[in-house]
Amino acid sequence: MSSVKDAPKSAHITWSHSSVSREQRLKLTGHGAATVWFTGLSGSGKSTLAVRLEQVLVERRVQAYVLDGDNIRHGLNRNLGFSPADRTENIRRIGEVAKLFNDAGVIVLTAFISPYRADRDAVRALMPDGEFIEVLVECPIEECERRDVKGLYKKARAGQIPEFTGISAPYEAPERPELVLDTQRDDVEACVARVLDELERRGILP
């Protein structure tokens, strides 16, 4: 059993911490593992896509699990706020948890704004090559604000949320995401189909 420190960082070498090999996990689940990292503005559709994708995958007998604000901010990261340092630590922990899930053979779907490029790139660097799939969920801020599912834009405009991504804090879009989805143009099922295609193309799904 190799320790994390010995983990190879080079391409095409799969790393497993577990005493159970990657091959054994693959045989058990029937599929590979990866992290599908949805990033985009509040209201762009990240959670909706992640949750629908999870349902479709589980119906296909694929081990998949969503990490989002609901199960992370109220649990693991309940002791973090929204300062830049805390946002960075928030994403770092989520990346480490996603890596553990992947190691256990589970496909992870994350739905966090994750506005800083450096934070997302740090997560990418944790993962074996090809197992971090960054998905930019594109939607004009005007449309996100129109949807305003959680009423957050209204609060942000009223100055009740000090650092709100897209209003009073920056969103740094990925430069080379594995996938770009346009949730203003395409519906949920079309977007989910594109992620499934990408997972198949990469051999993560059979």
Added chain:
Amino acid sequence: MSSVKDAPKSAHITWSHSSVSREQRLKLTGHGAATVWFTGLSGSGKSTLAVRLEQVLVERRVQAYVLDGDNIRHGLNRNLGFSPADRTENIRRIGEVAKLFNDAGVIVLTAFISPYRADRDAVRALMPDGEFIEVLVECPIEECERRDVKGLYKKARAGQIPEFTGISAPYEAPERPELVLDTQRDDVEACVARVLDELERRGILP
């Protein structure tokens, strides 16, 4: 999809954050989920038991995963030390991660000294009733020190490790663990068999 804040804390109500129900997960994996929390002195055999149990479970086509120092201390908890506050935060995060794995349908096996009763009880309080299985791995400290697999007791006796559980820091044994294993008396396979029996008795394994 209910939020964590709405999670029922009362007995016999299973909580699922995921959009995928407990029943769907059960159908997918063919087994229930739980956290088997091994606790005991350094060298008592926690990791050996967890790793062997993981192998046996995966051979039985059970989704199981070990969380231990190797994959936690070098990853998620790399920014924590060994002060009492950091030890508490270490165990808190592990508990939250174990809960996420359980929610995803994976049986978690943890191997941490976890010397403080309050920290373990806080993890228990996170979990649905009956899904936290505390296993005291008993072994006289003299035998642990004789084994001294990692050479830590030698260093602790030489004063090179300031707060070492059992030497210069306390170990608070569980008062009502679900299981007590004696690794001086029983071999690995016998101990693993007892955990398997317990998981079957509780209906977590078929």
